[in-house]
Amino acid sequence: MLMVEKIHHWRGEMKVNEPMSRHTSWRAGGVARRFYTPADVDDLCEFLRDMDPREPLLWLGLGSNLLIRDGGFPGTVIHTLGALNGLEWLDAVTLRTGVGVTCAKVARMTAQQGLTGAEFLAGIPGSMGGALAMNAGAFGGETWNHVAAVETVDRKGRLHKRLPEEYRVAYRTVEGVADEWFIAAQLVLQPGDVATAQSTIRELLARRGAEQPTNQYSCGSVFRNPPGDHAARLIEAAGLKGKTLGGAQVSEKHANYIINTGNASAADIETLLNQVQGRVEQLYDVRLETEVRIVGEHA
Ligand SMILES: Cc1cc2nc3c(=O)[nH]c(=O)nc-3n(C[C@H](O)[C@H](O)[C@H](O)COP(=O)(O)OP(=O)(O)OC[C@H]3O[C@@H](n4cnc5c(N)ncnc54)[C@H](O)[C@@H]3O)c2cc1C
Numbered sequence: 333m334l335m336v337e338k339i340h341h342w343r344g345e346m347k348v349n350e351p352m353s354r355h356t357s358w359r360a361g362g363v364a365r366r367f368y369t370p371a372d373v374d375d376l377c378e379f380l381r382d383m384d385p386r387e388p389l390l391w392l393g394l395g396s397n398l399l400i401r402d403g404g405f406p407g408t409v410i411h412t413l414g415a416l417n418g419l420e421w422l423d424a425v426t427l428r429t430g431v432g433v434t435c436a437k438v439a440r441m442t443a444q445q446g447l448t449g450a451e452f453l454a455g456i457p458g459s460m461g462g463a464l465a466m467n468a469g470a471f472g473g474e475t476w477n478h479v480a481a482v483e484t485v486d487r488k489g490r491l492h493k494r495l496p497e498e499y500r501v502a503y504r505t506v507e508g509v510a511d512e513w514f515i516a517a518q519l520v521l522q523p524g525d526v527a528t529a530q531s532t533i534r535e536l537l538a539r540r541g542a543e544q545p546t547n548q549y550s551c552g553s554v555f556r557n558p559p560g561d562h563a564a565r566l567i568e569a570a571g572l573k574g575k576t577l578g579g580a581q582v583s584e585k586h587a588n589y590i591i592n593t594g595n596a597s598a599a600d601i602e603t604l605l606n607q608v609q610g611r612v613e614q615l616y617d618v619r620l621e622t623e624v625r626i627v628g629e630h631a
Contacts, residue, residue: 340378340379340382341378342368342370342371342375342378342379342382343370343371343372343375344368344369344370344371344375344376344379344415345368345369346366346367346368347364347366347367347368348365348366348367349363349364349365349404350363350364350366350367350409351363352364352395352400352404352405352409352628355367355392355394355395355409355411356395356396356398356399356400356551357394357395357396357457357549357550357551357552358395358398358399358549358550358551358592358596358598358601359549359592360399360400360402360549360592360596360597360598360600360601361399361400361401361402361404361598361628362400362401362402362403362404362405362598362628362629362631363404363405364390364400364404364405364407364408364409365404365405365406365407365408366407366408366409367408367409367411368408368409368410368411369411369413369414369415370410370412370415370416371415372415372416373416373485373491373515376410376415376416376485376489376515377485377489377490377491378489379489380485380486380487380488380489381488381489383408383487385487387407387408388405388406388407388408389407389408389409389410389487390405390407390408390409390410390627391409391410391412391461391465391513392409392410392411392412392413393412393413393431393432393458393459393460393461393462394413394434394457394458394459394462396456396457396458396462396551396552397458397462397466397551397552397623397624397625398551398624398625398626398627399551399598399601399602399624399625399626399627400598400627400628401598401599401602401626401627401628401629401630401631402597402598402599402628402630402631403628403629403630403631404628404629405627405628405629406628406629410513412430412431412432412459412461412515413432413434413459414432415432416430416431416432416461416515416516417430417432417433418430418433418516419433419437419441421445422518424523425447425520425521425522425523426480426518426519426520426521427441427442427445427518427519427521428516428517428518428519429460429516429517429519430460430515430516431459431460431461431464431514431515431516431517432459432460432461433459433460434457434458434459434460435453435454435456435457435458435459435460435463435468436453436454436455436456436457438450438453438460438519439451439452439453439454439533440454440533442519442521442529443526443529443530443532443533444526444530445521445526446523446524446525446526446529447521447522447523447524447529448521448522448523448524448528448529448532449473449477449478449521449522449524450473450478450519450521451473451529451532451533451536452469452470452471452472452473452474452536453468453470453473453475454533454536454537455470455536455537455540455546456468456470456552457552460514460517461513461514461515463475464476464479464482464506464514464517465506465514466504466505466506466623467501467502467503467504467505467506468504469503469504470536470540471536471539476496476499476501476506478519478520478521479496479517479518479519479520480495480496480518480519480520481493481494481495481496481517481518482494482496482514482516482517482518483514483515483516483517484508484509484512484513484514484515485512485513485515486509486511486512487511491515492509492512494508494509503556503557504556504623543585543586544585544586544589545583545584545585545586545589545591548583548589548591548592548593549591549592549596550583550589550590550591550592551589551590551624552589552623552624553588553589553623554588554589554590554605554608554622554623554624555567555588555608555609555620555621555622555623556620556621556622556623558618558620558621561618562588563587563588563620564586564587564588565587566612566616566618566620567582567587567588567608567612567620568587569615569616570608570611570612570615570616572587572608572611572612573587575604575607575608576593576604577600577603577604577607578595578596578597578599578600578603579592579593579594579595579596579597579600580592580593580596580600580601580603580604581593581604582604582608590604590605590608597631598628599630599631602626605622605624608620609622
């Protein structure tokens with residue numbers, strides 16, 4: 333159904349029926365009915381104030397942890413990348429970063445400043461918004477270990493400042509106030525030195541390149557590791573490495589990755605994911621939970 337907007341003063345960019353395959357690292361999926369890139373925080377607040385309160389909303393950074401089904405997203409996607417991208421040092425060890433900044437940029441900036449703690453972010457191909465929402469982590473580091481405060485916006489376009497104590501943060505999950513989204517975070521790092529931080533980044537990126545299919549379309553790890561085990565180990569033990577469905581394939585290099593070999597539909601990916609989950613459960617009585625977020629309508 334075509335919505336008629338009331339007269340508005342937004343300064344951001346609105347697209348209609350935007351293919352989400354352009355905005356997700358799996359390069360698959362249907363269209364978003366509306367796709368809005370705000371000009372800045374004030375513009376975002378105004379946009380939210382104007383919006384129908386029942387409108388389904390999906391916040392999007394770099395789409396590196398999202399599967400949007402082939403039937404698309406029947407609401408509005410808020411695209412933060414390149415929009416909410418402020419970066420500011422609040423003191424010698426505290427960086428305020430907008431959620432549209434990439435994880436890689438935060439890793440580079442903090443290393444250049446001679447600080448340590450954020451090197452793990454270098455190889456996570458997402459935005460800081462996605463990292464906050466997912467508590468992204470790698471090689472022993474986790475996003476929320478460094479969060480001193482976050483700034484959020486609610487559905488009515490009101491801004492809030494919140495402390496970590498207001499969230500339940502765990503391995504790849506963050507639960508907080510419903511219908512509130514991140515717009516910025518204050519990250520606190522530890523004093524270190526430039527050369528060591530930069531060489532740690534190079535080392536971690538090399539390890540990733542050696543262990544993961546980083547040059548193929550994927551969403552990183554599909555499943556969370558179950559307590560005391562590794563999803564990749566179970567999938568490999570089940571003989572599923574290399575298993576293919578349409579254009580989707582369980583990576584030969586890292587069994588917890590499903591890659592789009594070129595023309596996978598979201599349905600190919602989701603069906604393969606379900607088959608992997610079912611087979612591992614059947615063989616080992618372990619129900620793998622997805623780390624990737626799956627949204628939207630079936631075609
Ligand atoms: C090759 C590869 C390697 C990866 N390696 C790792 C890894 O080592 N560790 C790891 O943790 N992850 C990894 N990932 C997954 C992914 O990069 C992270 O989860 C990342 O933090 C997602 O950020 P994003 O901006 O792409 O989020 P998106 O995919 O755009 O969104 C992810 C979720 O966050 C929500 N979200 C996004 N922005 C906001 C916001 N501002 N406020 C509230 N919610 C928001 C979205 O609605 C969605 O539910 C990898 C992915 C790939 C493709």
